[in-house]
Amino acid sequence: MKKFLYIVIWLYFSCLLTANSGYYAxxxxxxxxxxxxxxxxxxxxxxxxxxxxxxxxxxxxxxxxxxxxxxxxxxxxxxxxxxxxxxxxxxxxxxxxxxxxxxxxxxxxxxxxxxxxxxxxxxxxxxxxxxxxxxxxxxxxxxxxxxxxxxxxxxxxxxxxxxxxxxxxxxxxxxxxxxxxxEGEVNELKPELKFNSISVDTQKEHNRLLLNFSNIKPIYAEDMAVDVNVKNKATDKIAFELKKSNMRMAPNTQISLPISLKYKLTEPGSYILSATVTAKGGGSWSWEQEFRLSEMEIDQLNKRLNATKDSSTGQIIIFIVLFISLCLIVGVTFFYRNKKRKTRYMNKRNDREKNNRLTGQSERVSKDG
Structure with a gap:
């Protein structure tokens, strides 16, 4: 019975892992x-x-x-x-x-x-x-x-x-x-960061904005920290934000830094990006840029968000069904196991009582004889 129970639990967690991952390595x-x-x-x-x-x-x-x-x-x-x-x-x-x-x-x-x-x-x-x-x-x-x-x-x-x-x-x-x-000494050269663009990424599986900027100097930017917030221009409230540290940039390269829109339904309209980037050695750069999210972009973002929610809901339902199934299997297993144990106990008890009665009868017969 223990072996059967272990197999059931193993199968449950196997199903759980399979439902949660769509790939193998x-x-x-x-x-x-x-x-x-x-x-x-x-x-x-x-x-x-x-x-x-x-x-x-x-x-x-x-x-x-x-x-x-x-x-x-x-x-x-x-x-x-x-x-x-x-x-x-x-x-x-x-x-x-x-x-x-x-x-x-x-x-x-x-x-x-x-x-x-x-x-x-x-x-x-x-x-x-x-x-x-x-x-x-x-x-x-x-x-x-x-x-x-x-x-x-x-x-x-x-x-x-x-x-x-x-x-x-x-x-x-x-x-x-x-x-x-x-070709020569590089110690005196400092990185220089330049803002390029802020855009909506509608091609990937996650909703996000992309902050693109460049290190336009042929030197590394070390120990970078980024502080970004995006405000809704109409409400002046922060809609999205990002803080990230321990970053580096290679010489003469650019980065498209993703700002997650998380699970928020976004509204079309004007937004204001405020970004500050610092680097080792005292370098600091700040940018402010107004941009607009169109109705078409918002529609794509919200459709993907709803699809993600539906997928998450489906996974939750699967987990609940599997959990309830496991509870039922374990409950039934213990019920029958306890019933079988109780039956064995009662049988043994009845056998002992029967043996005791037979022993008592034998002793009386011996005395009468």
Missing amino acids: EQYATDLSDFSYEVILPKNQRNKDVGYYDLVIEPGKTSTVQLKLTNLSPKKLTLSLKYNSAKTNSNGVIEYGPNNLVKDSSLVYDFSDLVTGPNKVVLEPHSNKVITLSIKAPMDAFEGYVAGGIQVMSVENTEMKKSDDDNLVVNKFAYLIGMLLS
Whole structure:
């Protein structure tokens, strides 16, 4: 009976998890334990205490650096290498790998145009290979950093398996090796942020506004904090707000910072955005921008909101039904278990009483005899 009860509870929680998640993850056999890399620091490395390239280059000259790749596995490996310009994602995290983030208009020199190397490297089992990367410096001198990264991944991980399930999630493992290119001292250079736009995002699954701004200088913006509020112009009341900290921005990149509209039914009309961004070193930028939410945009937002509510209601109903079902199953199980135990007890009691009566009768017969 205990085993049956455990199975029922396990099935319940399995159903609960299935109802709450529409996908599953598949992990390939090849992961980061199968290969490794070593950054071979050149003479023109600025900071020799870091595990990435921090190179001082000269205008118009071509230089090279080396990267050692090691196959730690007993099978042949093919590694894919991709060269990417650093960008900033919507969470204020710098991306050094391949991505679909928009390139900022302030970017003069793209890392992927300056740094070249092999796109694929084949490693025999338990072997290593040193590859050469070429850096072609721009003819004109530049200030600050050109920042980017090199992604190293097993080809087995890049070839995603075909599946009829649109919700399949595949874990991919890769090393990202940063590279900074500069021509002189960068310590005196400070970031400069520029407001670009405030817009409504009606393409994603969540209702949100997007605050887009750029770091137009070739230097990192560190330890950023953002304080945003959006007021309804007609009522002068705050409709939405956002506070976020511990953010970074790469040189000459932009960020589309999402401001959640949560589960509020929004009204069409004029709104006023007030935003303040601070960064390490005392930098502070404030913007105020009036914008309008049209009836069409509001209609799209509210339709999605209602659809989300309906979906949430459906999940709640499923959970309630499952919970009631579990309670009924457990209740019935305990009822019959207790009934069976009581029946066994009564049977034993009756047997004892019967035995006692028989024993008493035997003793009287013996005395009479």
